[in-house]
Structures are given as structure tokens and as C-alpha cells.
Amino acid sequence: MSASKLVPMPADAPSHFYPQSLSVCQPNLMEDCDVLTPLTTYVLRPGERLEVGKYVPDPQGKDPSNPKYVPTALEQTTSLTLESSETVDDDADYETDGPPAAAAKEHVPGDSMDPFGPVTYKLIRPAEQKMAGSILFPVYYGAPSQKDRQDPRGLPQSINDSLHAHDRDNIAYDTYGVKAVNLNKLALFKIGPGAVAFRVVINAFEAGGLKYTPSNKYFNILWAKRATPAILGALKPYQKVNHFPGTWGIGRKDSLAMNIGKMKRQYGSAAFNIVPASFVLPKERDELAADLQEATEGGASPPTYIVKPSASSCGRGIKLYRGMPPMPKGPKTAVCQRYIGNPFLVGGRKFDLRMYCVVTGFDPLRIFLFDEGLVRFAAEKYPGPDRGLENTYMHLTNYSVSKTAELNRASRGKDEATDDPVDIKWCISDFKAFLATNHGAEKAQVMWSKILAEVHDVIIKMFLSIEAEVVTRLRSECSDPTGRNCFELYGLDLMVDDTLNVKLIEVNIMPSLATGATLDKAVKGRMLAHMLTLARPIPYVRNENGVVDESLFVPAGAYATGGAAERYYYPGVRGAPRGAVERNNIPFLTKFNNPQVKESMLSPREWLMLSEADEELRCAGGFAPVYPVAGVSQKYFPYFTQGVSRNNYLLASWTEMKDRAKR
Structure with a gap:
């Protein structure tokens, strides 16, 4: 049902909200309307290259992600620079332990294109005639590796075809073509300094017809490590960035604990019981002591606590303690959580869920959850909450920890009580199939529905804990005060207990998009294609100077x-x-x-x-x-x-x- 049938257009609405979009200005590709001039011909220069798997350097050799970097006054007002930040990726599923082998060879996006040939865009037909068509990103897998060919599940495309056979079949689109050198009509992407040039990200952009640009002026999408006021304040109406301001309130372990704690104090612990009892140390040492005293009343055994550095990743520095843990030394802080001692087990092993969530707006709040994700197992069987605390392979589900264990792939479909090892990683569809095999189709549906309802509740309340702060910052930092230029992908780490209750463990605002395993290529490749399509990037027709005439947009x-x-x-x-x-x-x-x-x-x-x-x-x-x-x-x-x-x-x-x- 089209929007116009239920939302009558106001009489004073502008004639076109996107007057220079490709779908409005160029409904049919004609050679004589694709005029090239020296000013509007785009050429990727030899120095403007990306190295796959490497951090993207600043074009001038200055890296704004370096804490010691101080921009000049001119750069502060005119350049899109990135602030320094801690590591936020706690799903450190890297393609190799060191720099990827492919990184030795420079990757030039668009190299395979005929520089004067056509670039094809599939633009989704809008429901409202005055809206603009946005780019449909197809799922692209690249050439299969030897590991892909040896995977018993098949190639990445085969995995997705078997799990999602009718993916996006109902989307109607039109095809548009422009010359690959025509800056006036090309859709361009930039990967910002400090961000990693993941192969799957570059493939996703290029599959949609976007070409790489190092320019701060021409890009349609900026894939940055972090969005700063300098970035947000300089965005033009036709540009998007992959972050909102203020989301570090959930992206750091200590900030998440503090924000959920604030909501508990305002609304009560029961309403926001979405994370394990959490304490920021040493600041909340007394609160932790009170929690321990309450737990041991009546002679009960002391509970187990898990202690994590506030801004670490890859499972580094995580330790488990029975009773009161030691306080961090010096200026360091840590987050201490009550350990979930009754996890749901598969084959006797703990697991967590990595689910992908996208927010397309905070004003109004719009949240989406992807239908596929990853199930990440501990490497060894779970002994209980008070045994083997020094053995991380039993208690931690971080992939960077578990991947060092030798697990075979022969156990899929085995009974839950089997002694056989399980895969180190599944996708969500595998987990649902496991429930159906072991509990019957009807009960499995009830179980997954309960888990998913809990996940939705956790997600909504998590974002409500920072909603007011983010909206305030949108008003003060963004060129468009509603944040229409922003979207953000989150990697959520969730734990399911044996009663099917769900707790949020961590939030990654820059989740790993490495694809070291075939299953990663299938899940993350498809997820990125769907996410970029959801973000609705729109190709714009620029004027003879290569820029969009902003006076034609709604102010x-x-x-x-x-x-x-x-x-x-x-x-x-x-x-x-x-x-x-x-x-x-x-x-x-x-x-x-x-x-x-x-x-x-x-x-x-x-x-x-x-x-x-x-x-x-x-x-x-x-x-x-x-x-x-x-x-x-x-x-x-x-x-x-x-x-x-x-x-x-x-x-x-x-x-x-x-x-x-x-x-």
C-alpha cells in the first residue's frame, strides 16, 4: 500500500524532495545526456588506493585516529577528520592473525571496470512518486577461496541459497546506467581514516555500482570508524555516514553498564533487567560488595563474577573469580558482571548469539534486526559456574579465543547429550534447526519465539537508555538536526540461559566484518547488502562543477x-x-x-x-x-x-x- 493513500501530501510540500536524484533526472540512459567534461570526469589516481584488511591512512599522511594528532585550525573547520577512540570490535574474527596475505597487493576498487564503460545501478521503485529511488545492493561473494571449496556446507552462495531461497524477491526496481568516468552521476563511497578496509565491505559497495573516492566532497556514503562533530557538521543532503553521535553510551562496556544502571534506578531493576548485574570498578566497589553480601546471605556460596577491561577486545584480559575480585590497578577501569551460571547448552557447550541490528534514525527511533547471525561456541564443555575458572576455553565464547581449539565439523544434528564436539560457529538458522531436531518443530517454534521476543525487548530498552542523549547531540552536531544523514550497524552479543531468558553482554558499534570462514562470507556478505539497501543511498546528478546544487533541496x-x-x-x-x-x-x-x-x-x-x-x-x-x-x-x-x-x-x-x- 503506497504512502500517499494514507498520508495525504500537504499542499505546501516542495515539488521534489530529491530534485537531482538519478531516478528523477535520468529515467532513460541516453548517450547524449551523459556528457563528460574535464571537470566532471573521475579518475582514481595511483595514490588513491585501498589495501584490503589494512587501516586506511589519511590521504595527506596524517592519521587523525592517532591520539597525538592535532588538526590545524583550517582542518578543524573544513576537513572531515576522525577522533581517536578505543577498539570497539569484540568479535575479533579476523581473516588472519596478522596482516591479510591479500593486503600485500593493493586493491583498487573498480579496477575490473571498463573506465569508459557503463556502471549499472538498480534503483528501488519508491511507493510515493515524489520520493527518490535508492540503490539496491546485490549480494556479492567474490571468487571462492580454496577453504570455501573445501567447506562441507558448500560455497557462500550455496549456503545462502539453501537458507534464504526467496531473498528480496518482492522488490521492484529499475536499471540505470552511467559512464564509469562520469562524476556527475556516479555514486561514490569513502572509507575513512582509521577504519579497516574489509574486503566484504568493499565488495558490497562495488556490487551496488559505487566507486571509491578519497574525496570529502563527493562521496555518497562515508564508512568511518567514528562520526565526529567535524564529520556530522559537514555532511551534505546527499551524503550518509555509518554512525550517530553519542552511541558510545552503549558501545563501551563501562558506559553500557552505567546507562542501564541509570535506567534501573529510574524505572526499577525488574523493568531493565536486560544485562547481568554490572559494576564499574573501582568506582562501584561498594555496590559490588553489597551485591556479594546479598548473594551470600543465609550461608549461600559466593557467586562467580566475570571481570573485563572497559575498552579491550578479543577476550583479552577477561578473568573469572568466585567472590570479590581484585580491583584494577592505577588509572585503569574494568567492568564486573555477575556470571550467568545457567547457560543454555548445545552439546554440553556454552554459546552466545552475535546478532546484527541497524538503527536508521533516532528522531524518530527506527530499529531493525537482521534475520541471520552467528552462534559462537566455547571450545570445551561447560563444567558449571564454579569450576575450571582459569580455563577460558570452557567459559568464554569469544571467537578469537575458541578458534584456537581443534573442533571438528561432524557433529551437526547430533543429540544434545552427545560427547562429540560441535562446530565452533553456526548461523542462527543452524540453531533453529537444532531446536527443531531436538525438541520437535512445534516446541522449537515456541522456544525461538520466546528468545526473539526477549531479544527485541533487550534491544529497544538498550537504545532507549541513550535516546535522549543522542537526539540532543543530533541537534547540536549534525548539519541536518534530525540525523537523516546517519545510520548505524551494531553487533550485539547475547546470552541465552536454560530458561530461555536473554541477557545483553556487549554491544559493538564497529563490529568485525572479517570473513575468515565460509559461513562468515555468507552471513556478513548478505547482511551488508541488505543493510546498505536499507540505508537508502541515493545517486545524485551533480552540476558541471561536480557538486550538487543544495539550493534545490528542502532547507x-x-x-x-x-x-x-x-x-x-x-x-x-x-x-x-x-x-x-x-x-x-x-x-x-x-x-x-x-x-x-x-x-x-x-x-x-x-x-x-x-x-x-x-x-x-x-x-x-x-x-x-x-x-x-x-x-x-x-x-x-x-x-x-x-x-x-x-x-x-x-x-x-x-x-x-x-x-x-x-x-
């Missing part, structure tokens, strides 16, 4: 003024914010632009916001919406710590309207 300020500052309140739970009486518990709208209902009248900005959210759903593919979702959105309204913004209220109402229309 950036128009997206965040007026009703966007309005807040509604739903004080239905302890600690929920309260506002004026007339702003409390307002029901969902049942119709837009109803003159009898003031709240229903849409501005052009709000019409655009709803239409863009609708187009995202058409592009989501394997990413299922987690929030807002009909029937559950209002349940979380009380947990918006500053009240519910008008944008969130309108989008939730729109979601309910579409659900009623469908039924």
Missing part, C-alpha cells in the same frame, strides 16, 4: 523545527516522565490531516519523515522492524526518559494505521 533546518520539539508523556510505569495534563496518555491518531484533530495536521517536514520511514520498510529485506511495531510501540512510550517526541508519536500512529488497513 536542513526545516526538518527539525516546529513540531519536532513537542513531547508527549505516558506515565504508566514507575519513574516515567510527566508533563502537562493535556500531554499525558494521548491516544494514537487514526487519520492524518483531520481538521477536527489538531495533533493530526502534518507539516511538509513530517510528511517527508513518514514517507521516508515507509520507503525504508520497502527496502528492509532481511532486516525486520523491531521498533516501532504495531501493537507494541506504546508499551515503550513510558521509557522515553524525556517524553515521546512528536516524530515518534506520529510514526507510531502511522504504524498502527497501516496495520489496521492491512487487517
Whole structure:
């Protein structure tokens, strides 16, 4: 159902929201409309190269990710630089232990293209005629390696074809072609300094027709290690970056513990029991001592705690202790969590779930979860919560730890109680098949539904813990104050216990995209193709000087003024914010632009916001919406710590309207 049938376009809406998009300006490729001039002919120079698997250096030889790097005053105002940051990738599934062998040979994106031949784009047809078509990214696997050919499951494409045979079959698209050297019409990507040039990322961009550029001016998508105010404030209407500001509030172990702790204090421990009891040491030593005292009342044995460095990765520095652990020395901090002693076991082994989540907006909040992920096993059988604490192979599920153990691949489908070893890594589909084999199809469906419902609840509450902070920073740091230029991928590490309750262990805001195993190529290659399609990059036609005429766009300020500052309140739970009486518990709208209902009248900005959210759903593919979702959105309204913004209220109402229309 098209957006225009339920969301009437305001009379004062601009004639085109994307006036220079390829789908609007070039419906048919004609040789005489693809004019090249010296100013608009793009050539990748010899020095503008990426080395696969290596960190991308600064083009001028200065690396802004170096903590000692200090930009000049001119660079601070005109350059897109990256701040220093700690490692955030705790799924250190690297292709090799050192620099990849392929890194010795420079990889030049687009080398295989005819430099004067066509670049083909598949643009998804929008539901609303005034919206622009966005790029459809096909799944690309590259040439199979010897390891791929020897994998008993088959090649990466075979794995995906068997698990997801009808992937995105319902997406309608048109094909457009431009000359590979025509900067006016090319869609371009940049990998920012400090980020790793993962092969699977480069392949995903190029499969969609994008070409690499080192330029801060021409790119359509910047794949950066981190988005800083310098990056966010310089973004143009046609550009996107893969981070929001403020998400370090969940991306660091200590910040996640503090933010969830804040929500527990406001709303109660039961409402936000989504992470194991966590303490930032040494700051919260007294709170940890109180937790230990409570756990041992009546002569009970002391619980086991797991201690992790605040900003480490790959399982480095993780230790387990029964009772009070030692405090970190010097200026170092650590996160101490109550150990989950009753994990769900497969073949006697612990595992965690690596699931991929994408947020396409915080104002309004829009969360998607991918239908596939990874199941990562401990290398040795689990002995219980108080035994073998020094043996990391029994207790840790980090792939970088477990990959050193020799596990065979012959155990798929074996009974849960078997003594045979299991694979070191599965995908989510394998886990669901295991449940069906061992518990029957009907019970397996009930079990997975419970797990998934818990995962959704964890994800929504996790993002609500930083929603107010991120929105505040969007207003102050972004060239468009709603953050329409941003999207972000998260790697979530989740633990399932033997009662099918789910706890969030860690959040990675720059998850590893290395593809050392064939299964990684299948899962991560498909996930990236779907994620980039969901992000809706739009190829723009630039003018004769190679830039987009920004005067033709809706002014950036128009997206965040007026009703966007309005807040509604739903004080239905302890600690929920309260506002004026007339702003409390307002029901969902049942119709837009109803003159009898003031709240229903849409501005052009709000019409655009709803239409863009609708187009995202058409592009989501394997990413299922987690929030807002009909029937559950209002349940979380009380947990918006500053009240519910008008944008969130309108989008939730729109979601309910579409659900009623469908039924």
C-alpha cells in the first residue's frame, strides 16, 4: 500500500524532495545526456588506493585516529577528520592473525571496470512518486577461496541459497546506467581514516555500482570508524555516514553498564533487567560488595563474577573469580558482571548469539534486526559456574579465543547429550534447526519465539537508555538536526540461559566484518547488502562543477523545527516522565490531516519523515522492524526518559494505521 493513500501530501510540500536524484533526472540512459567534461570526469589516481584488511591512512599522511594528532585550525573547520577512540570490535574474527596475505597487493576498487564503460545501478521503485529511488545492493561473494571449496556446507552462495531461497524477491526496481568516468552521476563511497578496509565491505559497495573516492566532497556514503562533530557538521543532503553521535553510551562496556544502571534506578531493576548485574570498578566497589553480601546471605556460596577491561577486545584480559575480585590497578577501569551460571547448552557447550541490528534514525527511533547471525561456541564443555575458572576455553565464547581449539565439523544434528564436539560457529538458522531436531518443530517454534521476543525487548530498552542523549547531540552536531544523514550497524552479543531468558553482554558499534570462514562470507556478505539497501543511498546528478546544487533541496533546518520539539508523556510505569495534563496518555491518531484533530495536521517536514520511514520498510529485506511495531510501540512510550517526541508519536500512529488497513 503506497504512502500517499494514507498520508495525504500537504499542499505546501516542495515539488521534489530529491530534485537531482538519478531516478528523477535520468529515467532513460541516453548517450547524449551523459556528457563528460574535464571537470566532471573521475579518475582514481595511483595514490588513491585501498589495501584490503589494512587501516586506511589519511590521504595527506596524517592519521587523525592517532591520539597525538592535532588538526590545524583550517582542518578543524573544513576537513572531515576522525577522533581517536578505543577498539570497539569484540568479535575479533579476523581473516588472519596478522596482516591479510591479500593486503600485500593493493586493491583498487573498480579496477575490473571498463573506465569508459557503463556502471549499472538498480534503483528501488519508491511507493510515493515524489520520493527518490535508492540503490539496491546485490549480494556479492567474490571468487571462492580454496577453504570455501573445501567447506562441507558448500560455497557462500550455496549456503545462502539453501537458507534464504526467496531473498528480496518482492522488490521492484529499475536499471540505470552511467559512464564509469562520469562524476556527475556516479555514486561514490569513502572509507575513512582509521577504519579497516574489509574486503566484504568493499565488495558490497562495488556490487551496488559505487566507486571509491578519497574525496570529502563527493562521496555518497562515508564508512568511518567514528562520526565526529567535524564529520556530522559537514555532511551534505546527499551524503550518509555509518554512525550517530553519542552511541558510545552503549558501545563501551563501562558506559553500557552505567546507562542501564541509570535506567534501573529510574524505572526499577525488574523493568531493565536486560544485562547481568554490572559494576564499574573501582568506582562501584561498594555496590559490588553489597551485591556479594546479598548473594551470600543465609550461608549461600559466593557467586562467580566475570571481570573485563572497559575498552579491550578479543577476550583479552577477561578473568573469572568466585567472590570479590581484585580491583584494577592505577588509572585503569574494568567492568564486573555477575556470571550467568545457567547457560543454555548445545552439546554440553556454552554459546552466545552475535546478532546484527541497524538503527536508521533516532528522531524518530527506527530499529531493525537482521534475520541471520552467528552462534559462537566455547571450545570445551561447560563444567558449571564454579569450576575450571582459569580455563577460558570452557567459559568464554569469544571467537578469537575458541578458534584456537581443534573442533571438528561432524557433529551437526547430533543429540544434545552427545560427547562429540560441535562446530565452533553456526548461523542462527543452524540453531533453529537444532531446536527443531531436538525438541520437535512445534516446541522449537515456541522456544525461538520466546528468545526473539526477549531479544527485541533487550534491544529497544538498550537504545532507549541513550535516546535522549543522542537526539540532543543530533541537534547540536549534525548539519541536518534530525540525523537523516546517519545510520548505524551494531553487533550485539547475547546470552541465552536454560530458561530461555536473554541477557545483553556487549554491544559493538564497529563490529568485525572479517570473513575468515565460509559461513562468515555468507552471513556478513548478505547482511551488508541488505543493510546498505536499507540505508537508502541515493545517486545524485551533480552540476558541471561536480557538486550538487543544495539550493534545490528542502532547507536542513526545516526538518527539525516546529513540531519536532513537542513531547508527549505516558506515565504508566514507575519513574516515567510527566508533563502537562493535556500531554499525558494521548491516544494514537487514526487519520492524518483531520481538521477536527489538531495533533493530526502534518507539516511538509513530517510528511517527508513518514514517507521516508515507509520507503525504508520497502527496502528492509532481511532486516525486520523491531521498533516501532504495531501493537507494541506504546508499551515503550513510558521509557522515553524525556517524553515521546512528536516524530515518534506520529510514526507510531502511522504504524498502527497501516496495520489496521492491512487487517
